[in-house]
Amino acid sequence: MVERSACIGIQRRLPCADLFSCLTRYVFFITFRLKEPYIITTIPLLISKLYIDRQVAQLPQVASIRSRIDAPVVVVQNVQEVYDSLALSDDPIQKGKTVLFLTRNKGAFIKKCPGTRAYRCCNYQILHIGTFCTMDCSYCILQTYFHPPVLQYFVNHDDLFSELDNLFLKKNITRIGTGEFTDSMIWEMWTDLSNQLVSKFSEQFHTVLELKTKTTAIDGLKRLGHNRKTIVAWSLNTDRVIRNEEFHTASLSERLRAAAKCESWGYPLGFHFDPMFIYDGCEKEYREVVERLFSHVSSKNIVWISIGTFRFMPSLKSIIQKRFPESKIIYGEFIPGLDGKMRYFKPLRIELYRKMISWIRKYDPEIVIYFCMEDDEVWQKSMGFIPQDRGGLPKMLDTSAVSVCGLDVG
Numbered sequence: 001m002v003e004r005s006a007c008i009g010i011q012r013r014l015p016c017a018d019l020f021s022c023l024t025r026y027v028f029f030i031t032f033r034l035k036e037p038y039i040i041t042t043i044p045l046l047i048s049k050l051y052i053d054r055q056v057a058q059l060p061q062v063a064s065i066r067s068r069i070d071a072p073v074v075v076v077q078n079v080q081e082v083y084d085s086l087a088l089s090d091d092p093i094q095k096g097k098t099v100l101f102l103t104r105n106k107g108a109f110i111k112k113c114p115g116t117r118a119y120r121c122c123n124y125q126i127l128h129i130g131t132f133c134t135m136d137c138s139y140c141i142l143q144t145y146f147h148p149p150v151l152q153y154f155v156n157h158d159d160l161f162s163e164l165d166n167l168f169l170k171k172n173i174t175r176i177g178t179g180e181f182t183d184s185m186i187w188e189m190w191t192d193l194s195n196q197l198v199s200k201f202s203e204q205f206h207t208v209l210e211l212k213t214k215t216t217a218i219d220g221l222k223r224l225g226h227n228r229k230t231i232v233a234w235s236l237n238t239d240r241v242i243r244n245e246e247f248h249t250a251s252l253s254e255r256l257r258a259a260a261k262c263e264s265w266g267y268p269l270g271f272h273f274d275p276m277f278i279y280d281g282c283e284k285e286y287r288e289v290v291e292r293l294f295s296h297v298s299s300k301n302i303v304w305i306s307i308g309t310f311r312f313m314p315s316l317k318s319i320i321q322k323r324f325p326e327s328k329i330i331y332g333e334f335i336p337g338l339d340g341k342m343r344y345f346k347p348l349r350i351e352l353y354r355k356m357i358s359w360i361r362k363y364d365p366e367i368v369i370y371f372c373m374e375d376d377e378v379w380q381k382s383m384g385f386i387p388q389d390r391g392g393l394p395k396m397l398d399t400s401a402v403s404v405c406g407l408d409v410g
């Protein structure tokens with residue numbers, strides 16, 4: 001007899017219409033993955049409908065994406081028609097992951113990452129190529145960002161590339177990434193954007209592009225002339241967290257193997273242990289992740305590693321309770337931070353950070369590790385210094401990008 005909660009879990013990883021097909025596919029994947037009996041490979045959610053903004057319907061990018069998606073097409077006057085179609089669903093957030101809306105980015109493609117004054121910020125720039133994600137992490141902040149969230153891809157690439165030209169003309173050292181409002185690589189199935197971006201960034205010497213992902217959709221990167229101006233980065237977590245909280249994502253082993261491939265193709269790498277979760281046995285498991293990381297890639301090709309513990313806006317709690325009833329992540333000991341987000345009690349965060357940092361530094365004492373959104377006290381007690389001691393966090397990261405990616409400071 002299979003427990004209902006186990007079935008729900010299996011169905012979340014393998015979203016089949018009924019229990020029988022769910023179990024059939026589960027057995028199928030277990031059979032093919034005997035070396036990792038609890039880790040099941042990625043099965044992306046499929047697009048059930050393609051909405052096209054009438055204003056962009058004639059752009060060549062739209063024709064190209066249409067040819068790669070086998071789903072009914074609806075041309076709409078505005079986004080409200082897409083929202084209305086989601087509102088009827090039992091789970092509009094889930095539905096929003098299966099509906100793709102092609103439209104124009106009416107704002108800026110290049111935006112400053114919205115940091116918080118109370119915490120050390122790194123001056124990262126966001127390249128805003130689209131929104132939302134086909135994967136489904138219980139803790140994903142994007143579930144609360146848009147109203148309702150919908151998979152949206154901006155096709156006015158002439159504007160995007162002209163903004164990049166203007167950025168490159170400034171010749172300031174800049175770090176920019178596509179993985180803030182979406183996963184950088186989910187678009188590989190339908191677009192050639194990474195190909196174009198990697199080539200574009202390879203032609204200049206002041207800016208690095210970071211492609212951040214939980215997928216293994218890297219094949220398109222293989223033969224590109226990147227000139228080390230693109231950093232391919234993975235979010236890492238323990239097998240337990242990936243299995244229980246990161247649905248439709250690649251397993252840890254798959255992510256690490258993909259990272260090793262990118263390294264063999266000459267790409268610089270980044271890794272993000274964010275969010276880390278505190279649970280019984282977490283220290284042993286995070287230590288194992290660090291060991292597995294350095295058994296796959298060399299520290300000299302790693303531009304940076306970020307670490308950060310789970311934090312969430314209170315509005316995310318009810319979404320997790322409703323969409324992921326088996327998840328326990330919101331029931332820890334949390335206190336509100338200065339930005340209104342709930343965080344683990346500070347001494348608990350510091351304890352885990354100190355250990356993580358020591359495990360990583362064992363492999364390379366010089367590697368750049370940083371916190372996203374922590375204060376000076378946490379830096380001092382965990383790292384033994386504050387960013388200001390080293391010229392500030394932006395300077396620390398810029399220096400590493402200059403050295404590993406060969407940026408030109410002159």
Ligand code: SF4
Pocket residue numbers: 132133134135136137139140141142181182183214249
């Ligand atoms: S992979 Fe990232 S963007 Fe996608 S659901 Fe998970 S946290 Fe959200």
